[in-house]
Amino acid sequence: MTNAPGAADETERVRELDELNALESLLEPDFQAIAISAAHVCRAPIALVNLIAEKRQYVKGRAGIDLTGVNPPVPFCDRAISEREFLEVHDARADPRFRDHPIVTGPPRVRFYAGMPMITRQGNALGTVCVMGPEPDRLDEAQRQALNTLAAHAVTLIELHGRAHQAEEVVRRLHALERLKNQFLSSLNHELRTPLTSIRSYLELVQEGGLDEDTEHRFLRIIERNSDRMLHLINALLLMASLKAQTTTFTPDSVDLSDLARQAVERVASAAELKGLALNLHARDRVRVRADAEQLRNALLQVLDNxxxxxxxxxxxxxxxxxxxxxxxxxxxxxIGVESEDLRRVFEEFYRTQHAKEQAVGGTGIGLAIVEKIMEMHGGTARMEKETHDGVCVHLTLHPSSVLPAPGDPGPSGGS
Incomplete structure (x- = not known):
């Protein structure tokens, strides 16, 4: 009955319609005015500014009968978009391409159609400015030219509206980034000032003297712990900067993933014990992969720290x-878990969940961003999902091709 646009053309059209946000708001006054002008100039009872995407029609402007609910969509517009040129059907009842279509055989019983495709600067025909009537008819040259001008005007409006929407989205994202940056600077100030103040206070007490040996050693351990905290933060900031600048050293080699996980668990064991947490490792004896051991260990430590x-x-x-x-x-x-809407955002730079803020849990919001970039460096992914009980599970997944053969692998085993 009609020739629909090819699959590749349809994909490009839908992509541009989506980019321009053209399908979000329909029956806008500017497009209503174009439809009314088309109906007036062409002396037609029906006029549409009509977009077509994925076998559906989206009416941006109309004059006369409401054809929004027509299913399937107006067939003439499909043909005009497919052929990318002006289409005029003088009598649809006499045209084998359209005579059996419900819009012709049933209400509103369209006999005459004239439509001009709306072609963007990217070369996609997004829809048509068209007129229709219940009696055979034809346009004169002046009317055709007017329809062409109105179609060009409609395209310009769609593109302008789309660019305005994109500009608003950029501004919104810039504002969001500015808020995140301010939150990060505030968090960073706190994360640096707190251990620095502690170090200074305990150093003053040690320098004043008069402390017994056990107390002095305890104070020195506190100073050391706070120094390590600051060093960890500074290293994380430097790593984030180098990952973003793509200057981080990446030297993949044969690595035992189980051994790497065991090393990371051992590194954080004392912190887990200090909080009274059970820390368990479940691993095969050997899982050989090709990876950068230092970077992958960094990713594991960041997640375990969290x-x-x-x-x-x-x-x-x-x-x-x-x-x-x-x-x-x-x-x-x-x-404490993570809300569903935060599961993807936790990997954004500087992002901290509301839970973390409310419970005053320390952090700058860069740890998981580092993790994601390290996994991307390996051709893998990082994702978080909610557990059925409280808490979350973070998956650090390497690319399937990273697996290396491990002769003599005895198979899975449990550990703790």
Missing amino acids: AIKFTGSGGAVDVVVVAGPPPEVEIHDTG
């Missing part, structure tokens, strides 16, 4: 190494 930080006393953190393919490490915790 899991311990957000899990209350008496909770548990479980690290599971999955051989795959694809190989991955799962870090489960029984912490």
Whole structure:
């Protein structure tokens, strides 16, 4: 009955319609005015500014009968879009392409149609400015030219509206980024000032003298712990900067993922013990992958640090190494959890969940952003999902091709 646009053309048209936000708001006054002008100039009882996408029609402006609910959509517009040129049907009842279509055989019984495709600067025909009537008819040259001018005007409006929407979206994102940056600077100020103040206070007490040996050693351990905290933060900031600048060293080699997970667990064991958490490792004896051991260890430590930080006393953190393919490490915790709408955003730079803010959990919001960039460097992914109980699970998944053969691998085993 009609020739629909080819699959490639349809994909491009839909993509541009989406980019221009053209399908979000319909029956806008500017397009209503174009439809009314078309009906007046062409002396037609029906006029449309009509967009077509994925076998559906979207009416931006209309004059006369409401054809919004017509199903399937107006067939003439499909043809005009497909052929990308002016289409005039003098008598649809006598045209084998259209005579059996419901819009012709039933109400509103269209006999005459004239439509001009709206072609953008990218070369996509998004829809038509068209007129229709219940009696055979034809346009004169002046009317055709007027319809062409109105179609060009409609395209310009769609593109202007689309660019305005894109500009608004950019401004919105810039404002959101500015808020996140301010939050980050505030958090950074707190994260640096707190340990620095503690170090200074305890150093003054040690310098004043008069302390017994045990107290002095205890104060020095506190100073050391706060120094390590500051060093960890500074290293994280430097790593984030180098990852963004793509200057980070990346030297993949044969790595045992189970051993790497074991090293990371051992590094955070004392912090977990200090909070009264159960820290468990479940791993195969050997999972050989091609990866940068130092960077992957960094990613594991960032996630484990988060899991311990957000899990209350008496909770548990479980690290599971999955051989795959694809190989991955799962870090489960029984912490405060994350709302569904935050699950993807937690990997954004500087982003901190409302839970973290409300419970005054320390952090700058760059840890998981670092993790995601490290996993992308490996051709893998980082994602977070809610557990069925309280807490979350972070999946650090490597690319399936990273698996290396491990002769003599005895198979899975459990550990703790």
